[in-house]
Amino acid sequence: MHPDNNQDNTPSSSDHSDGFMNTKVSRRDFLKRSAVVGTGAAALVAAMSPLRLLKDTLTAEEFVQKHYKEMSSEELDRVLKRIERKVKERYGVDAEVKDIKPMDGVEYVYALNLSRCNGSRRCVHACVNENNQSRSPEIQYISVFKMPKGTFDMEQGTRDYNPETVPEDDSFYLPVQCFQCEEPPCTKACPVEATWQEKDGITVIDYDWCIGCRYCEAACPYWARRFNFAEPNIPKERINPSMSYLSNRPRPKGVVEKCHFCLHRTREGKLPACLEACPTGARIFGNILDPDSEVSYVLKNKRVFVLKEEAGTLPRFFYFFDK
Amino acid sequence: MAVVFLVLAISFIVDIWGEPPKRVIHPTVDQANFSQKPARTPALNPIYVKDGYSYRCNDCHSVLEPSDVQKSYISAHPDVILEHGANNYCTTCHSPDNRERLLDINGYDVAFDQSHKSCLQCHGPIYRDWEAGVHGRMNDYWDTERGPTRKLTCVECHNPHQPKFPDMQPSPAPNINNYISFLNQLMTSEESHASR
Structure with a gap:
């Protein structure tokens, strides 16, 4: 121009x-x-x-931490000490974080008597209290479904029932949690091997190795896995100080968690927290490899069944009716 | 690159992202919701208290003839309501000669803390399950090598006079509304569904 x-x-x-x-x-x-x-x-x-x-950023030590199975016992001890320190910083609680290995000759099986379950949800809250689950947002491992009598169609069930008293005449109650399957689809879906089945049958998660992709959650046919969408929020006075690496230590945001049959209790010979709180005694737990155990008695004498048998997952959680 | 930073910077300063979803803090549930206490505490050593005096059972019953009629509800024990199937007589389970004892079907005395020996006479299959640890709750250890298993007895769950397990109030239901903005979104979408 x-x-x-x-x-x-x-x-x-x-x-x-x-x-x-x-x-x-x-x-x-x-x-x-x-x-x-x-x-x-x-x-x-x-x-x-x-x-x-960003709070609570990853330290170099955490960043280079190895997979649970690859850690030597000294490295694992350091990690456990670090977790104890972090729990102390965050909640002011002197926790004891242990790493408990599976027992030999033990394979856990759960049985649940649907004739006895009255839907009181005590197991749900006992579990939350034992396993340091996030209270807000709420994470619960056990879902108790209220089902109309005469059907097992889960579509007709609801978790959201709140009558004055339970049980209601027209319903039965179906508690669902992780079934610790013998052929777990969740462990196969994990791209980083952060979840695996231990030799006592419990499928565990290394929360420090989990990348939060949630593939396992999608792979589970029973909706047993839960994802930490937010930093877990637990009241200080409700922290359970008896912790273990693979079970109930506080989880970070962005990892998957699920029921682990209270392995920090059961691997020390104790009964799971949900069972101990059940007011009707509907829950039965034990070692299936012991022919005299309670669960062996149930499998021998009761007509047991599993949920979604056609999925081929071989759950270690059996339901039965008893009337 | 600089443009990307500039746009990002403007977006953060103007705050086009809005507030992060606000978390709903749920009330802490009461400890009673996971208590391991048995459903009831049976009186294994019954003492009857009235007008400031306490009596052993036999203090009165040694002078009272055992009634062979159906229990009347205006007697000395108005709190005992008998709804145990066809068992309408006190002396079906209580010894007529010694009221500090129970009775089994062969007429042998059964102590109050051994009451399951009375129960088993009619409830055989249930008793078998209980003995195997399959009926009723267990506590403490599954592995008896590590520690003792505590097995609740019949009367720690069932009132022998009204053995049906009582209805109870359910613990709080799961909360689905963990985030306020999420909840608002849900409600508005429901409203729009309704208006359509």
């Missing part, structure tokens, strides 16, 4: 670049450039500002 102008500008711009190289910068250009650089830096800081909200 204005060739004269162009001709005028071209030499002047080359002058500028020369000036820059020779550190002869005009005041105007210096201000211009520093304004650009300053704005850019400010923009960078502002763009990264959400990082400030």
Whole structure:
């Protein structure tokens, strides 16, 4: 449009670049450039500002932590000490974090008498209390379904029942939790092997190895796995200080968790928390490899069944009716 | 690159992302919801207290003839309501000669803390299950090498006079509304469904 102008500008711009190289910068250009650089830096800081909200960032030690199965006992001890320290910092509770290995000659099986279950949900809250689950948002391992009598169609069941008293005449109650399947689809779905089946039949999760992809949650036919969408919130006075690495230590945000048959109790010979709170004694737990155990008696003498047998998962959790 | 940062910076300053979903803090559930206490505490050593005096059973019953008629509800024990199937007589289970004892079907005395020996005479199959540890609750240890198993007795769950297990109040239901904005979204979408 204005060739004269162009001709005028071209030499002047080359002058500028020369000036820059020779550190002869005009005041105007210096201000211009520093304004650009300053704005850019400010923009960078502002763009990264959400990082400030990150609390409890990963330490180098946590970052290089190995998979549970690959850790030597010294490394694992260090990790357990670190978890204890973090629990103390966060909740002010002196917790004891253990790593309890499976017992030899033991395979756990659960049995549940549906004729006795009265839907009181004591097991649900005993479990939450034992296993340091997040209270808000709420995570519960056990779902108790109220089912109309005469059907096993889960679509007709509801978790959200709240009558004055239970049981109600027209319903039975079906508690569902992780069944510790012998052929677990969840462990096969995990891309990083953060979940696996131990030799006593309990499928466990290394919460520090879990990447939170939730494939296992989708693979489970029983909706047994729960995902920590938010940082778990647990009242200090309700922390259970008896913890173990693979079970009830506080979980971080963004990992999957599930029922583990209270392995920190059961591997020390105790009964699971849900069973101990059941007011009607509907729950039966024990070692299936022991022919004299309670669960062996149930499998020999009662007509047991499993949920979704056609899925081929071979659950270690048997239901039966007893009337 | 600089443009991306600039846009991001503006987006954070103007705050186009809005508030993060606010968490609903659920009330802490009462300890009674996971108590391991048995359903009832049976009186294994019954003492009758009236007008500031306490009596052993036999203090009165040694001078009272055992009634051979159906229990009347205006007697000395108005709190005992007998709803135990066809068992309408006190002396079906209580010894007529010694009221501090129970009775089995052969006429032998059964102590109050051995009451299951009375129960088993009619409830054979249930007793068999209980003995095997399959009826009724267990506590403490499953592995008897590590520690003792505590097995609740019949009367720690069932009132022998009204043996049907009492109805109870259910513990709180699961909360689905963990986030306020999520809840609002849900409600507005429900409203729009309703308006359609």
